[in-house]
Amino acid sequence: MSVSTTEWTFEKIRALGLRVFKRRLCYPQLQIIQNIQKGLDVIACLPTGAGKTLTFWMPVLMAIEEGSKDAMTFVITPLNLLGKQNEQQLKAANISAISISAANVSDVVLKDVASGVYNVIIVNPEILMSHPGFDKLLSDPKFTSRIQNITFDEGHCISQWGKFRKDYRQVGSLRFKIPESIPFYVATATLPHDILSDIKMTLRFRRDKTVCIRRSNDRPDIQLMVRPLVYPINSFKDLDFLLDFFPKDWKPGDQAPPKFLIFFDDTKEAERACRYLSARLADRFKDKVAYFHSTMSDVYRDDHYRLFFNSLVIGMFCTDAFGMGMDIPDIDFVIQWRAPRDMCTLWQRFGRVARGKDRTGVAIFLVDKKDTDEARHLKEQKLNEKKKKDVKAGAKRKAAEHDHSSSPSKRAALADRTINTNNQPNNPQPPCIDESDAVLIAEHTEMYRRQGLDNPQNKPIRGQSRTVQLGSALDDFINSKTRNECRRKWPNVYFLNNDAHQNDRFLCDSQGCARCKLLQPTVCCDVCHPGEFTQYSVEFVKTPKATARSSVKTLPMDDHAKDLKRALYVWRKDIALKIHSPGIIRAHGNKIVMTEDILNRIIDCARAKKLPSVEALKLETSWRYAEEHGASLLAIVGRFYPPESAVEEGKGRKRAQGRCSQCDQVGHISELQPQLSQTRSGSG
Known part of the structure; x- marks a missing residue:
């Protein structure tokens, strides 16, 4: 790190930022930049959209x-995509920068880095810690003397993602590779106590040279809503309210549908939900929704990021691969599908909305019923009723056994040991509290700190859905309505917002900074303003019970079945082009008209001779295009597995006559055998 020869006051830093980025820096940003320039380690927690990224570039610009x-x-x-986004922004400001990932790292790139071609190097932890080229560069004193600081964007990932991205747990070893005078800077919007402690330990922050700058991460411009799922999870019918934003009679000149993100923790679930909604939209909107996750190619992700940024796609079904740090100003609402792993993940995803100036947005959390107080209370009620019945049954059994025997039976003893008639409900819910109750708030703060990230209840068992831990910040947030509490209450406690310094308005500007002004939400949440969220609900309509479909075994694929599958693929491609435009097919694939599950079900049913008609096809597969295109499908199937001839009416198989179990004769059953025997003996 070069020794500064200039006294960088807030005025000088602000003037440089205005000249290069055409942006006025606010007081917290100036604090961060000035402390880094002094050589101090900095941990900064600012709300999403507060301009943390701008502080990354200022120290090197000051050195230049x-x-x-x-x-x-x-x-x-x-995220590599986030790195590319930063690279583009820097190049637009005429700052030499490169985002390095596995796709472009090479000896040529590393040679350019070593020779000083770039002032900003953006890299993921895997490349930085594992690539031998970087190990060589960071061991060169001449090279490291030019490093002004090392910034960790979305710094909470050091703690949260270190469990599955092991190189995040190794970044602290940089302290031993580079001069100690080079400051570390961690920036994030979510910094609860346990994550803060873990980051300090992992990065080996210098105790006497560390500054923590914290502001409340509450976003008053985001309206909060939590709603339990009312339909089966795999049906995705809880997303049907989105269809109202895409009217079938829409025409150019009408109000455009809102732009939205839906976050999932499972890539396949994101794809299925996207196909569900797309299949129900009018043709003009089918290519306006897409899915986005880490298993897609770099080209796909780059293309779809641009499409979404430019509003050519307006609905994105995604994972965290399209989450943190993405600065898209005009997102209207964000939906979280089921509970994520923790409150930090939820808050980061909510922070993608309403990032443009003077915009407001809505954040909707769709939760499993089992995570609500109502469902837990109902489950507990049923359990208590069952225990009461067991107690009564046990008492009756004991009385009956006492009448028959003076010694107690083994069964009665076991029943007496296992039933506890004084059993009290487990995990009683905390009472509704008032903000002035500092003692209870302190207890919750300590409880959140103790739970931490390593609690086994936070980790879902393979094959099972994640259950929200009782007493966690997520639990308190989900059940705020039943406890008659504002949705913002417990997130503020969890993220220590009540302790964050917030009086920046007049420190930033003597006349009062509009950006630093503490805002009060016009519409807060569905607890404080329930009437403002009705358009995001769905009404549960119980559908008539359908006729049960056949139980068909999935057999190993033989050559005949493989030939049918190939023929169905060709047929599906032709049908897809008849139903949808080429653009929609390119975006979603041929699966948009028939999923792999339905196609495989058709093959299984064909082999079992269960598809004699279009009606049978509808019953066995629930394929939505069966009425229109079922006949052509069955023609393909019939070439490989002809259906059995229908049994002529009135000529069904004759039922076999019963035989006597004693004499094996037809015409009578065993109960008549004694009478027959007597008849025979009398006649003799």
Whole structure:
């Protein structure tokens, strides 16, 4: 790190930011930049959309301004797409930068980095910690002397993602590779106590040279709503309210549908939900929704990020691969599908909405019923009723056994031991509290801290859905309505917002900074303003019970079945082009008209001779296009597995006559045998 020759006041830093980025820096940003320039480690927690990214580039710009043209800064990013976004923004400001990932790392790139071609190097932790080229660079004193600081973007990932991205747990070893004078800077919007402690330990922060700058991460411009799922999870019918935003009679000039994100924790679930909604939209809107996750190719992700940014796609079904740090100003609402792993993940995803100036947005959390107080209370009621019945049954059994025997039976003893008639409900819910009750708030703060990230209840068992831990911040947030509490209450406690310094308005500007002003939400949440969220609900309509479909075994694929599958693929491709435009097919694939599950079900039913008609096809597969295209499908199936001839009416198989179990004769049953025997003996 070069020694500064200039006294960088807030006024000078702000003037440089205005000149390069055309943005006025606020007081918390100036604090961060000035402390890094002084050589201090900085941990900063600012709300989403507060301009943390701008603080990444200022220290190196200040060094360049002082004459160190080859000065550079490292930014460690969790997402390659986020790194590319930062690279584009820097190039637009005429700052030399490169985002390095597995796709472009090479000897040529590393040679350019070593020779000072770039002032900003953005890299993911895997490349930085595991690539031998970077190990060599960071061991060169001449190279490291040019590093102004190392920034960890979305710093909470060091703690949260370190469990499955092991190189995040190794980034602290950078302290031993580079001069100790190079400051570390961690930026995030979610920094509860346990994550803060873990980051300090992992990165080996210098105790006497560390500054923590914290502001409330509450977003008054985001309206909060929590709603239990009312339909089966795999049906995705709880998303049907989105259809109202895509009217079938829409025409150019009408109000455009809102832009939205839906977050999932499972990539396949994101794809299925996207196909469900797309199949129900009018043709003009089918290519306006897409899915996005980490298993897609870099080209696909780059293309769809641009499509969404430019509003050519307006609905994205995604995972965290399209989450943290994405700065898209015009997202209207975000939906979280089922409970994520923790409150930090939820708050980061909610923070993608309403990032443009003077915009407001809505954040909707769709939760499993089992995570609500109502469902738990109902389950507990049933359990208590069952226990009461067991107690009564046990008492009756004991009385009966006492009448028959003076010694107690083994069965009665076991029943007496296992039933506890004084059993009290487990995990009683905390009472509704008032904000002034500092003692209870302190207890919750300590409880959240103790739970931490390593609690086994936070980790779902393979094959089972995640259950929200009782007493956690997520649990308190989900059940705020039944406890008559504002949705913002417990997130503020969890993220220590009540302790965050917030009086920046007049420190930032003597006349009062509009950006630093503490805002009060016009519409807060569905607890405080329930009438403002009705358009995001669905009404449960019980459908008539359908006729049960056949139980068909899935057999190993023989050559005949494989030939049918190939023929169905060709047929599906032709049908897809008849139903949808080529653009929609390119975006969603041929699966948009028939999923692999339905196609495989058709093959299984064909082999079992269960598809004699279109009606049978509808019953066995529930394929939505069966009425229109079922006949052509059955023609393909019939070439490989002809259906059995229908049994002529009135000529069904004759029922076999019963035989006597004693004499094996037809015409009578065993109960008549004694009478027959007597008849025979009398006649003799």
